[in-house]
Amino acid sequence: MKEEILLLHKPYYPKFHVQVLFKSRLLINCPLTVMTVPTTQSAFDRTCQTFLSHSKKIGDTWRWVTPGAYLAKTVWVVDNSNEETASKDEESALHEPSDPAILSPAKPGITLEFHVIYSTTYACPVLYFCGHTSAGTGLSLEDIRQTVKGHMPDLDEQKRTEYDMPVVSQKDHPILGIPFYFIHPCHTADVTAEMLEACDSDANYFVFWLSLVGQLFSPLRLVEVGYVTSETCCR
Amino acid sequence: MHRCSYLPLVTESVREVFVKSGVAFTGHDADIWYEYRGVPLKWHYPIGLLHDLLTSQYRGSSPLPWHIIIHFTNFPTDKLIRINAANIIDTPHDSFMSMIKEADYIRNGSIKKLMSLSKQDQTNLWQGLSSHDYDKFWNVNARLVTNDNTIPKYIPLRVYLLDQPVIQEPVAPVDDNLDCEYTLRDILGRMLPEIFPPSLDAPTTEGADNTRKSDASEAVAILHGIVIPIETPILWLSQNCSYPDNFLHIVICR
Numbered sequence: 001m002k003e004e005i006l007l008l009h010k011p012y013y014p015k016f017h018v019q020v021l022f023k024s025r026l027l028i029n030c031p032l033t034v035m036t037v038p039t040t041q042s043a044f045d046r047t048c049q050t051f052l053s054h055s056k057k058i059g060d061t062w063r064w065v066t067p068g069a070y071l072a073k074t075v076w077v078v079d080n081s082n083e084e085t086a087s088k089d090e091e092s093a094l095h096e097p098s099d100p101a102i103l104s105p106a107k108p109g110i111t112l113e114f115h116v117i118y119s120t121t122y123a124c125p126v127l128y129f130c131g132h133t134s135a136g137t138g139l140s141l142e143d144i145r146q147t148v149k150g151h152m153p154d155l156d157e158q159k160r161t162e163y164d165m166p167v168v169s170q171k172d173h174p175i176l177g178i179p180f181y182f183i184h185p186c187h188t189a190d191v192t193a194e195m196l197e198a199c200d201s202d203a204n205y206f207v208f209w210l211s212l213v214g215q216l217f218s219p220l221r222l223v224e225v226g227y228v229t230s231e232t233c234c235r
Numbered sequence: 236m237h238r239c240s241y242l243p244l245v246t247e248s249v250r251e252v253f254v255k256s257g258v259a260f261t262g263h264d265a266d267i268w269y270e271y272r273g274v275p276l277k278w279h280y281p282i283g284l285l286h287d288l289l290t291s292q293y294r295g296s297s298p299l300p301w302h303i304i305i306h307f308t309n310f311p312t313d314k315l316i317r318i319n320a321a322n323i324i325d326t327p328h329d330s331f332m333s334m335i336k337e338a339d340y341i342r343n344g345s346i347k348k349l350m351s352l353s354k355q356d357q358t359n360l361w362q363g364l365s366s367h368d369y370d371k372f373w374n375v376n377a378r379l380v381t382n383d384n385t386i387p388k389y390i391p392l393r394v395y396l397l398d399q400p401v402i403q404e405p406v407a408p409v410d411d412n413l414d415c416e417y418t419l420r421d422i423l424g425r426m427l428p429e430i431f432p433p434s435l436d437a438p439t440t441e442g443a444d445n446t447r448k449s450d451a452s453e454a455v456a457i458l459h460g461i462v463i464p465i466e467t468p469i470l471w472l473s474q475n476c477s478y479p480d481n482f483l484h485i486v487i488c489r
Contacts, residue, residue, distance in 0.1 A: 068400075120404050121337055138313050163346060165333055170316040172277070175400050179316045186336070186346070 044118040044125060045069055047206050054207075060224040068175035071116040075220070079108040080149040110139060110147050114222060116210070117174055119185050125206070127213050127222075128173055128180040141168065141181055150219040161186055168216070183213050237367060238283030238459060239479050242269055242276060243318060243327045244365050249305060260307045265320040268311065270304045275314045279330045284484040287457045288395050291488040328361055331480055335360065338481035339379060341405075342387035349379065364479045372479065379481060380474050386413070390473045391482040394426060396489075402426055408470035419456055419472065420465040423487070430454045430487065431465075457486040 048064065048071050055062040062073045115128040131139035131147070145151045159167040163186045173180040207223060214222030236245055246264050254260055269276040271289050280288075286301055310317075318326045339349040349357070356375045363372025386409060394402040404426070409416050423431040431454060455462045458476055463485070477483050 121341055140312070140317060163336065163350060165336065166329055169329065169333075171279075171330075172316070172401075174403075177400055178314060179312070184333075186340075 040123070041069070041118050041120065048116070051206050058224055065115075068117070070118070070175065073114045073222070075112045075114065076109050077112055077148050077220070079110060079147050081146045109134065110144070112144065112220075115173070115180070122185045124185050125209060126182055126185045127210075128182045130180045138179075148217075148220055152217050152220065154216045154218060183216060236282050238281065238286070240282055240364070240367070241280075241327045241331070242278040242282060242285075243323050246323065253305065253307075258307070262307060263320050264323045265318040266308065266310050268306050268315055270306060271301075275311050276303065277315060278318070278327065279316055281478050281480070281484060283459055283478070284395070284486070287460055287484075287486040288397065291457050291486055292397065324365070328365075331361060331364065332357070334480035334482060335379070338391035338477075341389045341391045342382055344388050348382075352378075376479070376481070380477060382474075386470070387473070390422075390469050391477070392422070392469070392473070393482055393484050394423070395484065395486045396427075406469065408468075408473070416468040416470055418466050418468055419463060419485075422469050423456060423465070427487065430489065454487060454489045457488055458483065 052062060052064055052071070060073075062071050064070075065072045110131050110133055112129060112131050116125050117128060118124075119126045131144040133139065139147070141155065141157055145155060155168055157166060157168055161167055161184055165184045165186055168181055168183055170179045170181055172178065211223050214220075236242075243264075246267050250260065250264060250267060268278070271285075274289060276285050276289075290301065316326070316330075336346045336349055339346045342348075352360075352375065359371050360375050362368070363370075363375070388407070390406045390408050392403070392406050396402075406422055407417065420431060424433060456465065457463070458472070463472070463476075469483075473483055
């Protein structure tokens with residue numbers, strides 16, 4: 001039976017509170033590792049390698065990129081801005097791997113690139129993303145939102161964090177040096193502390209963080225179901 | 236243009252000059268961008284940093300005034316951060332405040348100090364910068380950079396070279412015993428050991444090391460258009476020579 005993680009959260013602004021519930025209390029046979037908040041680049045690297053081994057096991061498509069030492073995932077999304085061309089299968093339309101062998105030229109779509117890069121300033125991971133058409137043209141946030149089914153209403157350039165910074169804005173990608181959208185990390189440390197209080201030492205911090213920040217992209221999913229287990233994981 | 240300012244802040248007056256002299260421009264100020272020798276200028280970099288980064292390699296052969304090209308179309312969104320068309324000052328303002336907050340976090344491990352400033356003080360920071368009102372700016376900023384005379388945890392510093400990503404990593408101003416102030420040489424020696432090898436006074440073997448020494452002597456650190464003496468303490472530099480966003484933006488020229 002599949003576990004499902006429900007993240008109930010109040011609106012991201014002004015404060016992001018997290019309660020994690022489990023629909024089922026069955027233990028899935030997946031080895032748990034003790035993970036702590038990565039407070040250094042090398043700790044982040046180790047956390048990512050463990051995450052990647054779980055990712056491969058459940059068929060998720062996160063990969064490790066060097067030089068630069070960061071996680072990346074490419075998601076192909078059917079263009080839903082014109083309803084006539086939208087895929088009838090809503091679930092698979094939201095996130096299919098970018099394997100060219102299964103892309104259909106008849107279905108217009110965009111490519112979303114997600115990168116998780118460690119911030120030495122804030123000592124936490126930061127999520128960067130960008131979107132391109134099949135012709136390689138970069139997309140604005142509004143274009144991306146209009147294309148994805150559901151329009152990702154929480155991914156709003158007008159929203160501000162508790163520290164009066166835009167929740168989502170652009171900056172230079174730390175490795176590639178070109179503009180990427182990113183989710184501001186100024187709030188991550190506070191939320192991390194909350195999560196660590198709520199989870200015991202067997203919890204997969206990194207998956208929780210990625211699920212949290214990934215909620216902004218709902219209904220698009222950054223983390224596949226199947227990572228987290230243990231009924232005692234979170235209170 | 237002021238070194239300690241940003242390109243979008245001059246766009247309106249520059250556009251007026253061109254339109255008056257006959258350029259038919261009906262677009263939006265957010266579409267305007269600048270370029271030097273084929274390189275689109277990152278508007279979120281201070282103008283002084285852009286100049287140091289792109290002209291230091293031509294030291295001696297590229298005198299002022301700095302000639303840059305203005306474009307009214309084809310904003311290169313693959314290379315430059317988009318500017319909010321509704322108000323072109325909003326995006327540079329957010330970018331600047333984000334840097335100031337990051338600098339505060341780097342120094343103190345939190346942005347409580349900055350958030351404890353009144354709303355008016357925070358506004359005065361930006362307005363002082365954008366209107367070149369030195370006193371208005373420094374009345375607020377002095378509190379941030381002097382840090383009430385406490386030694387910051389780390390120094391807000393970014394190091395730029397033309398051919399690699401920007402380097403930003405934790406830089407402590409003093410050693411753990413608090414009795415040795417790190418100099419620019421110490422910091423750059425750790426970040427870029429191949430460009431700034433250990434002190435020339437250190438005992439080395441002859442022969443092979445002579446080439447390294449001569450390569451090292453050609454690399455310089457440039458800040459605000461001047462070559463910084465490599466033995467300058469980094470804490471003093473941070474408190475006295477930071478840009479308005481509270482960062483030291485140092486260009487390495489080989």
